[in-house]
Amino acid sequence: MEINDLTPAERRVWEAFPRGDGVDFREHPEDSSVDGAGWGPGRTLRAEVLRALLLGAAPAVEGRVAGLKIKGARIVGKLDLRYAVVDHPIRMRDCWFERTPLLYGAQLKALVLGYSTLPGLTAATLRVDVVLRLSCCRISGPVRLQGAKISGGLFLQGAVVGPVTGEEADEPPLQLNHVEIGTDIIANDLTVHGQLRLNGAVVGGQINLENAQLLAPDGTALQAETLTVGTNLHAARARTQGRLNLTGSRIPGRLNLAHAVLDNPGGIALRASSCTVGEMWLPACEDVRGTVNLRRSQFDLLNMRPGTWRDPLRLDGLTYRALGPHLPAQERLAALETGEPGYLPYPYEQLAAAYRTAGDEEAARTVMLAKLRRHRRTLPRHARLWGLLQDATVGYGFRPLRAAGWLTALLLTGAIAFALQPPRPLKQGEAPDFNAVFYTIDLMLPIIGFGQEQAFAPSGWHQWLSYLLIVTGWILATTTAAGVSRSLRRQ
Structure with a gap:
């Protein structure tokens, strides 16, 4: 150009x-x-x-x-x-x-x-x-x-x-x-x-x-x-x-x-x-x-x-x-x-x-x-019920104080009820002195024995109360063990 x-x-x-x-x-x-x-x-x-x-x-x-x-x-x-x-x-x-x-x-x-x-x-x-x-x-x-x-x-x-x-x-x-x-x-x-x-x-x-x-x-x-x-x-x-x-x-x-x-x-x-x-x-x-x-x-x-x-x-x-x-x-x-x-x-x-x-x-x-x-929420109905129970009692092991709260409430209920109306001894003259607190503990915790449960027999509505304490004690013990062991495994 x-x-x-x-x-x-x-x-x-x-x-x-x-x-x-x-x-x-x-x-x-x-x-x-x-x-x-x-x-x-x-x-x-x-x-x-x-x-x-x-x-x-x-x-x-x-x-x-x-x-x-x-x-x-x-x-x-x-x-x-x-x-x-x-x-x-x-x-x-x-x-x-x-x-x-x-x-x-x-x-x-x-x-x-x-x-x-x-x-x-x-x-x-x-x-x-x-x-x-x-x-x-x-x-x-x-x-x-x-x-x-x-x-x-x-x-x-x-x-x-x-x-x-x-x-x-x-x-x-x-x-x-x-x-x-x-x-x-x-x-x-x-x-x-x-x-x-x-x-x-x-x-x-x-x-x-x-x-x-x-x-x-x-x-x-x-x-x-x-x-x-x-x-x-x-x-x-x-x-x-x-x-x-x-x-x-x-x-x-x-x-x-x-x-x-x-x-x-x-x-x-x-x-x-x-x-x-x-x-x-x-x-x-x-x-x-x-x-x-x-x-x-x-x-x-x-x-x-x-x-x-x-x-x-x-x-x-x-x-x-x-x-x-x-x-x-x-x-x-x-x-x-x-x-x-x-x-x-x-x-x-x-x-x-x-x-x-x-x-x-x-x-x-x-x-x-x-x-x-x-x-x-993804489990079958029976598994959901068991999960609800673990949640309500111990929060699947992440809320262990809940079990202590339930046990304390049941212990107070049983101790007061049995103190007001002690159960009769099974063998007169051979039974130890009755203690409402330890008798309730004997009913609730199957792995602990203070000799109270075998020595006394409740009657009337106290008998139904004892059945309730035994069942709830087993449930609390089982769910607590399951929840705590699950928590320990994760950690």
Whole structure:
């Protein structure tokens, strides 16, 4: 391409490129690229001219670093850099693109398109040595970055992607599956009208989705299966419509969904099953509409306040070492009672283990008692009756003082009744002195003998009282032994 073929606007860029100087076509600093379709020839650049520059058409200037640095331009035609190796940084801020840039398989130093308006971006398997910036861009078509490798960071904060229409309407608007990011993905305040796809992505640092809006009603807003993050995934105050899918992800730091709005009524709002996460933060998520599935995941810390979920929690196989905030067991049990269908013992055992780790043995016993009561509802009638008896008497061994209370009440009843009307001796002159208390103990506790029961014979209603004491004593002894032995085996 000859310099004589250039328009005045293109000549400015051609001359500035070898020196790395910037060219600002904006008439006012507040100019928005959204209005770029109406910009005139003085702000219009042909994509073929930019391609020629980036591929070495302009002579180098010794001692200067060449680079494309443009603000406020209207780019017409197709910027086709497929498979190109570009050794110069590309900075095109506040620009309006007539057609989707094609960067498939390209190798770039740096690409900055901040505050620009594009009909899409095709850059699968792109290689970037430094950074890719799409901050505050307005992109109406799909962004195809699958398989891209970026040594630095990917910046999407404030960007708006989609909704995608026309022939590309079935594509996810933001495709980051299998990307490799050397440092961070910064995407706070990002808005995606459709699915953000991150399947198999590897991010060396953090992912920041704070205040982001992922809007895919009746679909999947975030598809991030087997995502690997180096540190944290922050999505505090994020808003999602549709399913949030993090199945199989690895996040060694914190997965923070504090104050997030997860909205997928009638479906799964959050699926984080089979994940390995350092700290899972779900506090104050009062607007979760949909099922939360945490099955088979492993967390060091699960920070989740109960009572804020409208739909069930799926917790079978979930393992966590610590649970926060520390609350009474009764407040935690409601989520287990309304969560998994049927009887599943593991969530109860895991909750009890977390309380034991925190040193709250009383809460752990309460959880295990609730587990046995839940199990009782699945048993045959005769087994349920036996369970009810163990529960009422000794709380399945977790409430041993109940047996002492029953025994004390029966002992007082028997002692007072027999003291007021002592039974007759079986052999006059051979019986020991009558003692109402020890006589009652002899009746109630079959393994203890004070010689009172064999020496005296009650009559009338006292005889029926003695039968009652014998039967209840056997029942209390049997249920106490069964409950306490069960408790000891668990511990």
